[in-house]
Amino acid sequence: xxxxxxxxxxxxxxxxxxxxxxxxxxxxxxxxxxxxxxxxxxxxxxxxxxxxxxxxxxxxxxxxxxxxxxxxxxxxxxxxxxxxxxxxxxxxxxxxxxxxxxxxxxxxxxxxxxxxxxxxxxxxxxxxxxxxxxxxxxxxxxxxxxxxxxxxxxxxxxxxxxxxxxxxxxxxxxxxxxxxxxxxxxxxxxxxxxxxxxxxxxxxxxxxxxxxxxxxxxxxxxxxxxxxxxxxxxxxxxxxxxxxxxxxxxxxxxxxxxxxxxxxxxxxxxxxxxxxxxxxxxxxxxxxxxxxxxxxxxxxxxxxxxxxxxxxxxxxxxxxxxxxxxxxxxxxxxxxxxxxxxxxxx
Numbered sequence: 001x002x003x004x005x006x007x008x009x010x011x012x013x014x015x016x017x018x019x020x021x022x023x024x025x026x027x028x029x030x031x032x033x034x035x036x037x038x039x040x041x042x043x044x045x046x047x048x049x050x051x052x053x054x055x056x057x058x059x060x061x062x063x064x065x066x067x068x069x070x071x072x073x074x075x076x077x078x079x080x081x082x083x084x085x086x087x088x089x090x091x092x093x094x095x096x097x098x099x100x101x102x103x104x105x106x107x108x109x110x111x112x113x114x115x116x117x118x119x120x121x122x123x124x125x126x127x128x129x130x131x132x133x134x135x136x137x138x139x140x141x142x143x144x145x146x147x148x149x150x151x152x153x154x155x156x157x158x159x160x161x162x163x164x165x166x167x168x169x170x171x172x173x174x175x176x177x178x179x180x181x182x183x184x185x186x187x188x189x190x191x192x193x194x195x196x197x198x199x200x201x202x203x204x205x206x207x208x209x210x211x212x213x214x215x216x217x218x219x220x221x222x223x224x225x226x227x228x229x230x231x232x233x234x235x236x237x238x239x240x241x242x243x244x245x246x247x248x249x250x251x252x253x254x255x256x257x258x259x260x261x262x263x264x265x266x267x268x269x270x271x272x273x274x275x276x277x278x279x280x281x282x283x284x285x286x287x288x289x290x291x292x293x294x295x296x297x298x299x300x301x302x303x304x305x306x307x308x309x310x311x312x313x314x315x316x317x318x319x320x321x322x323x324x325x326x327x328x329x330x331x332x333x334x335x336x337x338x339x340x341x342x343x344x345x346x
Contacts, residue, residue, distance in 0.1 A: 007246050009034035014073070014081045014124075016040045016064060016115065017088030018057065021196045022130065022234055026085050027057045029238045038081070040064060040073060040088065064088055065107055070114040074122040083245065085128040086115055091161060093203050101160030108164035109171075116175050116183075126182045126248075128241055129172050132165040133189045133230075133256065133293055143296035146187070146252045169252075176251070186241050189256040189295060193234035193314060194321035205263070206231075206315070209270045210322045218279040219271070223288030225264025230292045232256050233309035233317075243303045253303075254295040259311050269312065273319045 013030050017023035018039025030037050037057040044061045064070050074081060090100075090107040097104060112129070119127050136144050137155035150166055151173075157163055172183040190204070198207040209219050232255055240255050261269070267280045309317070 006033055008242075010036065011082045012036040012038065012080060013083045013085060014038045014040065015057075015085045015087060016111070017086075018059060019044070020087060021193075022191060022237065023085075023087035024195055025193070025234045025238045026087060026241075029242065030085075031056055033242075038073075042088075064111040064114055067110075067114045067117070071118055071121075074118050081122065081124050083126045083128070084115060084119055084124055085130075085241070086112065087130050089130070089161075089164070093208070097159055097161050101158060103160070105160035105164045105167075108161070109167055112164075112168040112171060116171065116181065119181060120175070120179050126245060127172075127184070128245060129168060129183055129185045131169055131185045131187045132162070133187050133254065133295055134162045135166050135169055135187060136293055140291070140293050143258075143294050144254075145296040146250070146254055146299060149252065182248070183251065184241075184244050185252040186237070186244065187252065187254050187295070188232050188237050189230040189292060190232070191234050191237055192231050193318055195234075196318070198322065205229075205266070206270065206318065207322075209267060210274065210319065213271060213274045213276045213279075214322070216279075218281045219267045221264055221267055221280060221282045222286035223282075224284060225267070225282050226262050227289050228260050228262055228291040229266065230256050230258070230260060230294060231311055231314070233314040236306075236308040239306060240300055240304055247303060249303070250299055253299055254297055255300055256295040256297050257308050257311070258294065258297065260292075260294070261311060270315060270319075273312075273315050
């Protein structure tokens with residue numbers, strides 16, 4: 001397939017969480033396609049990848065959990081927003097999610113609700129809701145298709161992040177039905193790639209491994225390390241999502257690869273790519289956790305015209321970025337979450 005027409009030229013796109021890991025990649029891609037990009041962020045950072053970029057994105061500092069402040073973004077003297085790409089969310093590692101479950105659920109639902117109300121009231125034609133494969137709760141027996149979502153089976157969880165993704169999709173479905181809002185729910189598996197946070201409460205498994213290797217520390221693997229994960233490169237997530245909006249064909253879309261890897265295999269692969277001695281500790285006393293879910297990606301491959309990154313190639317690219325920033329891309333900005341003013345969180 002080839003796509004000669006560029007539907008983004010001249011369109012105004014609002015990207016939430018624009019200075020973050022995933023949001024910054026959306027900004028970069030949209031600017032390269034000729035879109036007029038507005039980016040929101042909780043705190044305007046200095047000296048990091050967004051402000052150092054030549055990107056023409058206009059950044060707006062705003063607390064999207066504040067309904068009045070969010071509406072003010074849409075009232076500014078700027079072009080009308082055509083599309084919202086909603087990446088902003090309060091997230092974190094497993095320990096952070098365990099100890100901040102209520103705050104995560106409250107924050108993420110308020111942000112999504114405020115944006116959906118603004119989209120309705122200010123005539124935004126399309127919204128991308130960055131969801132998660134964790135909205136699926138049915139039996140994990142084979143590839144899970146988009147139809148196997150919360151409408152078929154809903155399960156309670158104590159994880160506020162999972163609940164926030166689940167109920168954001170429920171809310172989106174109701175907005176589609178009542179207001180006719182065009183909302184795309186994009187459900188990726190574990191996302192990785194350059195610019196991922198390598199420190200603090202947001203740190204995910206791959207940047208955590210990279211950081212520990214760089215520090216000469218052991219990688220700690222819980223259980224026997226046999227738990228399976230599926231990863232998708234951030235650039236593949238962005239390009240696939242843009243194709244979904246361009247075609248308008250589906251309301252929901254799985255974004256993943258079918259390449260499976262155990263956590264122990266992942267630790268060994270990251271160690272090899274970093275060219276470091278093998279320092280991996282397996283702790284059978286720790287819970288092994290639930291294996292990742294294999295997604296049905298037939299819709300995705302129907303839409304895209306590129307081959308997604310292999311995990312090995314994607315990890316090599318991520319490791320090159322990690323080395324280029326010295327392992328500390330936001331070293332001058334590290335503020336523990338608990339020390340952030342409450343209106344600066346999320």
